[in-house]
Amino acid sequence: MLTDTSDSNEKNPFDTFLCNAKNAFPLAAITEIANSNPGEAYNPFTVCGPVGVGKSHLLQTLSTVFKQKSLPGQIIYSNAARFCSENTHWAMRPEIFWRQCSALLLDDLQEITEQKKYQHILTVLLESCPNYTEGQGRQIAIACSGRAGILKLLEERLCSRLECGIVMELTEPDMEVRLRYTRALCKQKKINLSREQCLFLAQRCTGFRLLQGFLLKIKAFISIHKKTPTVADMENIVHTGGIYKPINCQKILNKVAHAFNLRADDILSEKRRPDIVTARQTAMYLCRQKLHLSYEEIGQAFEGRDHSTVIYAVNKIKKIIPANKDVNKIVTEMEQNLQ
Template sequence: MSSSNYEEIWQTILSRIKQNISKVAYETWFRPTKALNLEGNKLMIEIPNVFFTEWGDARYVHLAEKIAAEVTGRPIKLGYKISPSSESAEEPIRHLLSDKTRHTPPPLPPRKSNLNKRYTFDSFVVGKSNQLTHAAAKAVAQSPAASYNPLFIYGGVGLGKTHIMHAIGNEVKRHSQKKTVVYVSSERFTNELIYAIQQGNSFSFREKYRSIDLLFIDDIQFLAGKDGTQEEFFHTFNTLYDAHKQIIVTSDRAPKEIPTLEDRLISRFEWGLVTDIQPPDVETRIAILNKKAEQDSILLPYEIMLFIANNVTTNIRELEGSLIRLLAHASLTNRELTLDLAKEALTGINTQSRIPLNIDRIVRSICKKYRVSKDDILSKKRTHAIAFPRQIAMYLARQLTDLSLVQIGKSLGGRDHTTVIHAIEKITEKTKKEEKFLTELVDLSNILSC
């Protein structure tokens, strides 16, 4: 093909790329691009924002250049240029309700962002476990609603989801004080909606959440089962999205794994980018401890950071909690920070000699405690004597491993993820009602974590 037909060449390349990767990957990384020119062996591509160079380049550039060489018959290198029109729309939202309703709205209280100014990108430690989410968050903060709308972030407790959400909001406000930003937990969103309905003041509620530039909803999984709140949020989402306003959502699990969440909401969450944060690896854990020590002007020996990082592997919250515990111990006993002091102060946390936990080990422990066989656990038998231990195994697998609901179900007799969700809900409910059972479950978890 002639170099002057660079747009046709790029479309041919895209059609072949589409055959080699998933639909989600293609829609995320390649659909928003377009060719600018082809000079010699360099094909210039326009991309929405710098996020594409930070992540997409590393994952797919080799494939794209390989196919480009096949199409053109010569080696091709891709170059990038960020689109100059990546800013989000600025027009305020109008006509939320009928004219009749608009005539008598109660006055709105001053809108608060609810942002925590301590949570910034500078204080967020980036590692392999969160680099995709971090890059996406930076792109959203740079150009809200331009590429990743909505941005759905999921992961376990204490991994930094709320931090990154506040960081986006603070960065946006730093560059534009005129932007209206609201951060709210799903629980508070629900409570405000209930109060507004009770007071006959739905207008104010809708005006508050539908006339802003960025909406942050934390822990969206708590909307599960709340049909009325889901209905209200659905229409709020549509209003903001149609007006090119940015929506950021967090959850402890992927959209499809949230039980009783409406399909239409799941679908809308998947319109944008769904990205997860994993527990930090040891290098990132050390970096987090170092950052925390620097913020508190504390000289923390590397051997202590390594000891804590090797023994606290669950989440950032527990990692920082262990450091606070150590510092308090040193202060109260008037002793220097040493490795021996760290071992003394942190007695009871996981040790370096722990056995890697997998689902087989969980099943073996369950079988031993409840006197059932592994074959029984994996079977289709539904008697209480077998189903109950099986549900505990599913619950512990979710709590103590990184396996997804689908993987847990597959490992425990080829069951689907809805069965696993049901088991987790049953065991969770039982722990709330029976203190003795909760103690047994905690003891079992501690044994498995050793």
């Protein structure tokens, strides 16, 4: 979910964000926050999702919109860990903080999951944030890398305060959005690629940041060689420099096996030991989430298991992620590493 700056709209910059139905709800929610007074809509607002899907960009845009409103207090946009490390004193006098601040927008909340002192500071600020009354209020918006279940890794008091507001997830862009973004970026950077060439790039990566890197290399190629790259040139550009590393079932299997201190062969075996079963189900879940394979395809990759086994495994991991901190942590780390 990134911005198509080729057709900007000063009245509502969120109108230029590229997304489809999967991410329409989070975008609509933060748009409503931007169009309202601080604290009037969805407070606190927390957005989760994989790396590179546009969470930081949403907060930055919200910060820009708020600053244009000439609000009485500061608009603070900061990394969560940095903000907490530099502002420990506000835990003692939160009411003074909110007299000076109209909106607190914090990025990378996942970095403080093991920092109890920092979590205490945020909890105090959340609990003391003034409610919206008679046109006056304060807004808190937070971005966190990983699925929404990662919030369960926080101290219970802080997690509870966040869940009292609205928690949403951004998902990775699908092919349609990646193609639209590639074409918009080509137009913005004046890179003359055909639709087929843009589709070639969109098919080979799942994230916006990787697309940006590919297009930067293509622009350099055109500048140096004074020609539009051929299909062979595009293949070479995509596969050089250690950038393009396609994810496959075997890669996921190996990483999960390492995380559970097992061998990949153990996960593929018929063994029913509890840790092996959990690892097997986790690997199936990640194959479904990251590769978007059908249940039948995943079953074939796992020694020909029936699709119903895969469905059960995926649903099982979905259910235990919020309650099981160990599995939650492993799944979150795997999802962040498998980019």
